Amino acid sequence: MMTILRRSLLVLLAAVPLWANAAPAPGTSAHDVVDTTTKELLADLAAHKDQYKTDPGAFYDSLNRIVGPVVDAEGISKSVMTVKYSRNATPAQISQFQDNFKRGLFQFYGNALLEYNNQGITVSPPKDESGDRTTVDMTVKGNGGAVYPVSYTLAKIDNEWKVRNVIINGINLGKLFRDQFADAMQRNGNDLQKTIDGWAGEVAKAKDATDNGTKAAQ
DSSP states (O other): OHHHHHHHHHHHTSOOOOOOSOOOOTTOOHHHHHHHHHHHHHHHHHHHHHHHHHOHHHHHHHHHHHHGGGBOHHHHHHHHHHHHHHTTOOHHHHHHHHHHHHHHHHHHHHHHHTTOOOOOEEEOOOOOOSSSEEEEEEEEEOGGGOEEEEEEEEEEETTEEEEEEEEETTEEHHHHHHHHHHHHHHHTTTOHHHHHHTHHHHHHHHHHHHHHHHHHHO
16 A cells, blocks of 8 residues: 555655646745645545546646646756756757656556545645745655655745655655666667657656665555
């Protein structure tokens, strides 16, 4: 069950690069961004779970609409690629990588989110948000009463708080995916296009890494 929870959180809460047409109103606190988005997504999932199980397109659209506005899509993709590789990427390659990253995450984690039964999520009280970066902490209950910590890093961009990274039960997802990308580049002879095209397979490896980390933590 913890494996299911971990996969669920990676879609529900992590910094997934998505596109959306709307965003929280300027001035909304980082704490409220995380709290409101989480509640809206869980409510939508509870209301439409049966439909989403048979209509993946509708599920994708819902995640895109709810989660997309609070994520720094461009920043996350460039962070995963790192300056070493992103500076040599064309705008088309950056865009393709964002799309492949998103598609890969949904492929491997989307179904697990549908298995989450809202055992309990609590957002911690707000922290200092006077600077351009802050964190918002959360605890998630699993079956059997186990509690798992989640911590988001948010950055203020054009006066709006956007998610840049997430640490789930000690696993830093930003670092995990950066390491996966660098390793893939090495194996592909520094062929950036080949690495972008094969990113779904790299996400699968990252999933295995989080699953193994989960088992070790139990």
